[in-house]
Amino acid sequence: MSAELIDALVARADGGLAVEPIRLPALGPGDVRVRIRAAGVCHSDLSMVNGTLAATFPLVLGHEAAGVVAEVGADVDGVVPGDHVVLNWAPPCRQCWHCRHGEPWLCAASGRPCAPGGTTADGEQLQVTLGLGALATEVVVPANAVIGVPAELGFEQAALLGCAVLTGVGAVGNTAGVRPGQSVLVVGLGGVGLSVLIAARRAGAGPIIAVDRSAGKEKLALASGATHFLPADDALSGQIRALTEGRGVDHAFECVGRSATIRTAWRATRRGGTVTVVGMGAKDDLLSLSALEIFHSARTLRSSVYGSADPDQEVPQLARAVRDGSLDLRPLITHRVGLDGAPEAFRRMERGEGARTVVVFDA
Structure with a gap:
């Protein structure tokens, strides 16, 4: 377990949302540590907070995010520190029946927690939304849960590509x-x-x-x-x-x-x-x-x-479309906040106000 504390948005069983210090799990040989630069506030997270979807608490929210690779495990060869990436909350295993028959969005393993969630500052075990917990300054995830995108693509728009x-x-x-x-x-x-x-x-x-x-x-x-x-x-x-x-x-x-x-x-x-x-x-x-x-x-x-999509193939295609102007995502983002503004963003979503709120992290 990492000794360093980072900030994350944590949901509690009583419905409380607050930014708390947490400890990330240690980096494994097949893992990647990513510094989050932008993360969307998605309705799926709200569905876990309000009980529409079953969840275990305490829970680090967030699964729609983009950032920069900070560190890679010994067995990782697909990305290197400094790469810009989008997080993938449903990385296909490439081995189950659905994956082998051209339906990676229905992968038997996708959407499950893919790494330990870390702990609170006082040692309580954390869960992470859809295996990511991306409303945090950093995440540790398996290498197949990141997809490289061009550095020229803005982090705010890149984050939205992932969900x-x-x-x-x-x-x-x-x-x-x-x-x-x-x-x-x-x-x-x-x-x-x-x-x-x-x-x-x-x-x-x-x-x-x-x-x-x-x-x-x-x-x-x-x-x-x-x-x-x-x-x-x-x-x-x-x-x-x-x-x-x-x-x-x-x-x-x-x-x-x-x-x-x-x-x-x-x-x-x-x-x-x-x-x-x-x-x-x-x-x-x-x-x-x-x-x-x-x-x-x-x-x-x-x-x-998940759009009946193979994220590893289609996220880069969408990134190119955003860069060449054929896909305009500007209407999607109506609010930009820091991590401490995320609880109010969930309340705003519950009231049906605006479109996407993007949490923007300092460089």
């Missing part, structure tokens, strides 16, 4: 296969939902209809590529059909993770269309569809796990 952007862009391109001219609905305009809008515009879709419970999201939606913004209310289904010649949309993306909003997306989709669930919800939130409507509608209902 929100890869998830949203992949859902549009890999999972749904949206084509030019197809109509798209996006329900829920957090970081992932806005990334879906950006990707839908990039794919040439239209109309692109954005829906959120917060009217304050309209400006963000239009900046991200939506052609229309609609508030989430009882008239929604009729309004969407009015914009699609009475049919409903070709593709609906549910980016909330609730049965009610999945149902909303389902009702707004045309016969033969596709509903892609991107939001991660609670296991006891059940969705009910009748056998007749499943048959009659001929719709496809599926999920998109």
Whole structure:
């Protein structure tokens, strides 16, 4: 165990969030130590804090981050100190059935804690969100949990590639296969939902209809590529059909993770269309569809796990697209804070305000 204390955002079982000193685990031969330079505040972390997803506490939050390699273990040869990297919370093992059959996003080992989480200053064992715990000044992770990116790419945008952007862009391109001219609905305009809008515009879709419970999201939606913004209310289904010649949309993306909003997306989709669930919800939130409507509608209902992507291949591709200007992520970031501002960022997310908050660390 490292003797040096670093700062991290720690969640407690009573819902408390605070920046605390922690000790990282010792660097193993296959590990990498990364100094975090930017980290996004993601809804998946909030889902662990509020009980939507099961979690063990105390828990270091954060899994969407970028930084600089500070140290590598004796057996690491893919990166060297000074490299700029994006963290990968779901590194595929490359050995299980899914990996061997071209589905690394469904890897049997991905998303599990991949390294000891370290301890609090007084020796209590820590857990880390999705194997990373990246809302911290430093992390120690296996070498396969980092992906190199160009040093010219800003850390704030690089951080978002590791979760929100890869998830949203992949859902549009890999999972749904949206084509030019197809109509798209996006329900829920957090970081992932806005990334879906950006990707839908990039794919040439239209109309692109954005829906959120917060009217304050309209400006963000239009900046991200939506052609229309609609508030989430009882008239929604009729309004969407009015914009699609009475049919409903070709593709609906549910980016909330609730049965009610999945149902909303389902009702707004045309016969033969596709509903892609991107939001991660609670296991006891059940969705009910009748056998007749499943048959009659001929719709496809599926999920998109981590954008159906191979992060090792697609994060560098996204990085190049950001650098050449073909992928504009500027609308995604509405707040920049230091680590001590992260607790308020979670409260702001819970209120449905803004898009991504990025925690920026000093060099």
